Amino acid sequence: MTPGEARTRLQGLGLGGDAVDALMAHFEDAERRGKQGHGFQRVAWLETVGFEPSARPERLVAEEGFERWAGRGALGYLVLEAIVRATLASPPRHARVVVAERCFPSGVLGYWVRRLAEGGLVAALTATSPRRLPHPAGGPPLTGTNPLAIAIPSTTGQPVVTDVSMGAVTHGDVLEGRARPEELVPFGGEQAHKAFALAVGLQLLVEALVGPEPGVVLVVARPEHDPVPVLRELAEGRRLPGADRP
């Protein structure tokens, strides 16, 4: 799907101009970073899911150190867009926990935390999604792939952005035939119990705060130190996570 076709089809879903711009910016970034499964092809999927194009997320609690948002039927991308904009417009003095109920799909988590880091903030974001990962011993799916994305600004160069799903492959890989369904398990091979434990912890953390429907938990803070240049120097040119590929 071309960018032009994606834009036209998003407009055809009844989304307003701001919403279309926000979705296109996310999809374009995903394409540019090689995450085609989160790129323009998602437009065809959005045409099948049924959502209220005029829905708007609502901020239910707004305190200095805590915010609670509700998706209210809006696409998760647009909930996160609203959270990122609100946070950059009014950053925490020290730190803030932001939770969002009914925030699906959440897209590429690294995209949202990168924007916060480009605005000078440290950010860590995790999200639940439909249960797809089984226990390493087998059985039914127990957790989502539950990525954890972390971004840290740097006084030199780009922020470092890590974005790790707990699955050995992605659900998109399975849908598109690049992986078999039985490969969608916690990553790590013989040490898959570690990725499974991370997925369980993140699943329950998010669910305890926002309930069983997919949602997100974001921690955002003002950095007091500048650790990225030191790590870059120690790495002696080895590629750090989230760096733009040459």
Add this chain to the structure above:
Amino acid sequence: MTPGEARTRLQGLGLGGDAVDALMAHFEDAERRGKQGHGFQRVAWLETVGFEPSARPERLVAEEGFERWAGRGALGYLVLEAIVRATLASPPRHARVVVAERCFPSGVLGYWVRRLAEGGLVAALTATSPRRLPHPAGGPPLTGTNPLAIAIPSTTGQPVVTDVSMGAVTHGDVLEGRARPEELVPFGGEQAHKAFALAVGLQLLVEALVGPEPGVVLVVARPEHDPVPVLRELAEGRRLPGADRP
């Protein structure tokens, strides 16, 4: 080392009664959960590290949604003991980010978050430690093993507690000859880049907030939902992370 010998030798280090009790409780819990590397044998190591037995951590910032602590030369165990007690005595209305500078050693992170969950709070805790994990492509150590521990209370039974280090083995395993130094790499085998990315993200998150000396970042929140019973039922008897071994 027996519990009695451990207690006597801790007293011999000049630690007060409360401090000895706090350390003993941590070491006993580690022994009971099969983490002998974090148990009584640590007393012999503490005798070698040199610390100020009368040092007390200080809370530099105390707001509803954010606290900053400084270790002030106290053992990391005692900094975390003070943080756990203060948090249980005055829990957040919604959520709080707590950071601690110079908090080393931090011990078994699962021990601290479990106590918070037993007090009804959701908690996620990570910590930096000396750099020991190299890039998956090789080279010098770039990050600590940087565990992430998450605990969630449950209306039925014990909290679920996950506690995952990003190393394939522990530093203790290497010290005690159970693993070779070159095995202390990010876990995950062919997908070690994922555990490495997690270690990098957590390292920089902590360092950005508390500086280059080992420290901790804790997120603690009041749960609004009770997801553990549902997950336990879905798991159909399979062992979830942090469950007491039979």
